[in-house]
Amino acid sequence: MTELANDVLLRALLCEKVERTPVWIMRQAGRYLPEYRELREQAGDFMSLCSNPDLACEVTLQPLRRFKLDAAILFSDILTIPNAMGLGLYFEAGEGPRFERPVRSPSDIKNLRQPDVEKELGYVFEAVRTIRRELNGSVPLIGFAGSPWTVATYMVEGRSSRDFATIKGLAAENPAALSSLLDIVARTTIDYLNGQVAAGAQAIMIFDTWGAALAADDYRRFSLASMQKIVDGLIREHDGRIVPLILFTKGAGPLLSDMAETGCDALGVDWTTDLATAREHVADKVALQGNLDPATLRESPATIRQGVADVLESYGTGPGHVFNLGHGITPDIDPEHLGVLVDAVHELSPKYHR
Ligand code: CP3
Numbered sequence: 587m588t589e590l591a592n593d594v595l596l597r598a599l600l601c602e603k604v605e606r607t608p609v610w611i612m613r614q615a616g617r618y619l620p621e622y623r624e625l626r627e628q629a630g631d632f633m634s635l636c637s638n639p640d641l642a643c644e645v646t647l648q649p650l651r652r653f654k655l656d657a658a659i660l661f662s663d664i665l666t667i668p669n670a671m672g673l674g675l676y677f678e679a680g681e682g683p684r685f686e687r688p689v690r691s692p693s694d695i696k697n698l699r700q701p702d703v704e705k706e707l708g709y710v711f712e713a714v715r716t717i718r719r720e721l722n723g724s725v726p727l728i729g730f731a732g733s734p735w736t737v738a739t740y741m742v743e744g745r746s747s748r749d750f751a752t753i754k755g756l757a758a759e760n761p762a763a764l765s766s767l768l769d770i771v772a773r774t775t776i777d778y779l780n781g782q783v784a785a786g787a788q789a790i791m792i793f794d795t796w797g798a799a800l801a802a803d804d805y806r807r808f809s810l811a812s813m814q815k816i817v818d819g820l821i822r823e824h825d826g827r828i829v830p831l832i833l834f835t836k837g838a839g840p841l842l843s844d845m846a847e848t849g850c851d852a853l854g855v856d857w858t859t860d861l862a863t864a865r866e867h868v869a870d871k872v873a874l875q876g877n878l879d880p881a882t883l884r885e886s887p888a889t890i891r892q893g894v895a896d897v898l899e900s901y902g903t904g905p906g907h908v909f910n911l912g913h914g915i916t917p918d919i920d921p922e923h924l925g926v927l928v929d930a931v932h933e934l935s936p937k938y939h940r
Contacts, residue, residue, distance in 0.1 A: 588825055590788075592725045595656045599789060599830035599852045599873050601906040607898065607935035608656035609928055610728070613914030614649040615661050619921055621648050632677050633669075636662050642713040643720055650725070652921060653928045657728050657789070658721060660782070662710055664732030664793055667774050668741045670706035671698055681745075688744030690752070692763040698770050703777045710778075711785040718786035729787025731779050733794035733835070734771040734812035741767070750799050757804060768812040776819035783821045783829055791832040791854070792816060798837030809835065810844060817848045832875055836913060843867040857912035861901040873906040878927070880911045883919045887926045894930035903938045 590596070595608040616622055622645055629635045636642055645661040665683050669675035674686030689695055701707070717727055731737075740746070742753040756764045779790055797809035813833055822829055833845050834854025845853055846868040855864045855876035864874055882893040894909070901907040909931045915924065 589723050590726060591723055592656060595908060596726055596789060596827070596830060598905060598908050599832065599875075600828060601870070601873050603905050604939055605936060606939060607901075607907050607909050607931055609909040609931040610655050610657040610659065611649070611911055611915055611924065611927075612659075614653075614655065614659065614924075615645045616915065617917035618915055618919040618924075619648055619652075632663075633675065636666065636713075637709050639709060639713040639716045643716040646713075646717050646727075647720060649924075653925055654932060655725065655928060657726050658717060659728040659791075660710070660714060660717065660730060660787065662713065662730070664730070664737055665740055666707060666710060667701075667731065667737055667771065667778060670701040670703070671774070672701075673741060683740060683745065685741065685744045689738075689741045689767065692760055695763050695767045695770075698767070700770055700774050700777075703774065703781050707778055707781065711781050714782055714785035714787055726788035727786060728789045728791055729779060729782035730791045730793060731775045731816075733792050733797060733809055733833075734768040734775060734816075735800070735809035736794050736796045737771050737775075738764070738767055739796050739799075741771075750796065757800075757808065761807075764808065768808060769815075772812045772815040772819075775816055779816065780819075780821050783824050787829070788824075788827070789830045789832065790820065791834060794833065794835040797835040798839070798841070802841060805835075805841060806844060810841075810848070813845075814848050817850055830873075834875070840867065846871045852906075852908065854910070855912065861897065861907070865901065870904075870906065873908060874901065875908040875910050877910070877912040880913055880916055880919075883911075883915065883923045883927065887923070890923060890926045891930045891934075894927055895934055898931070898935055898938055901938070903940075905939070907938075909935070 594604050598604050598608050642661045646658050665675050676684050678684055739753050797805055830851040832852040833850045836856050839859050842864055852873035852875055855874050857877050857879035878893050878897050
């Protein structure tokens with residue numbers, strides 16, 4: 587077993603006793619940091635950062651040099667999988683991700699092949715190994731992937747969408763074709779995440795950003811069912827330690843109780859459900875991660891501290907809480923404000939663990 591100087595995140599995700607609440611932030615490496623913007627400028631574009639293990643490592647470590655964070659998260663993207671399937675990912679300045687060859691028809695779906703992840707995504711595994719070496723046992727490294735449903739929304743729509751018209755049309759008219767698309771993405775994701783674990787990822791998170799765009803029954807049938815396949819297919823122990831698994835459906839609300847039944851270890855919670863309510867839904871079966879509204883980071887240090895205090899109080903006493911925002915930090919945030927948040931968690935959380 588590799589020694590880890592700070593394993594408070596891993597213990598909290600398994601609902602073990604901790605001295606204080608661990609904290610990390612979704613998108614903690616990203617555009618709100620001037621040093622990130624500078625490196626991206628040098629690299630040319632976002633995918634050049636992801637596909638170069640040394641640059642991906644450098645970006646991953648940037649926020650850890652500034653803040654007392656309890657984890658690093660691999661710098662990559664959920665769309666590396668469809669890119670490896672040959673859809674041609676590119677980023678249009680200011681427009682978000684696009685695919686040159688979206689998957690539209692049942693025959694497009696039939697023609698999809700499951701990529702060899704070692705061959706097509708080996709650069710990600712190399713980034714994981716590089717980051718683990720550089721972290722040198724200081725804090726754990728979180729690996730991740732998108733949920734099959736969320737990844738499929740980009741594959742079918744070809745870009746970010748507001749209404750998901752095309753993929754919802756597919757769900758209504760040809761649910762079997764959609765299921766087979768979700769299945770090939772799920773199988774690839776299992777190989778991909780197991781590759782990350784083998785390379786050294788010490789916890790895994792699945793981002794289901796768009797699951798709550800579905801009606802509850804469709805959510806269970808398309809999004810949750812495909813995440814369940816991943817939960818069942820993942821390596822859950824490596825190098826003598828459990829590799830905790832976090833599921834995050836943004837806007838899950840009352841669906842959190844279904845998610846808690848999958849066998850995952852923890853659930854991400856956004857700010858639209860307070861943690862006290864979420865805790866009732868899941869009956870302490872899983873740990874909870876969240877859930878300060880990212881907008882709070884635009885406010886004064888006093889307001890940020892109060893926001894942290896309110897989130898800690900909402901979860902209450904006892905183990906099983908990981909502090910985070912309810913969604914990713916936005917590019918307009920002053921990095922010093924994130925420092926205020928992180929310091930407040932360190933200062934205010936020990937009393938909930940006595
Ligand atoms: O959290 C982290 O620090 C790890 C890195 C990470 C990125 N994307 C880097 C990134 C993670 C975990 C993701 C996940 C991701 N990617 C999700 C799910 C999480 C979420 O936020 O809901 C989604 C939906 C994507 C797809 C994606 N990638 C979009 C929609 C965009 C454009 C976003 C935007 O705000 O313009 C990306 C690009 C992307 N991924 C950036 C970063 C830092 C911005 C790239 C840049 O311009 O430098």
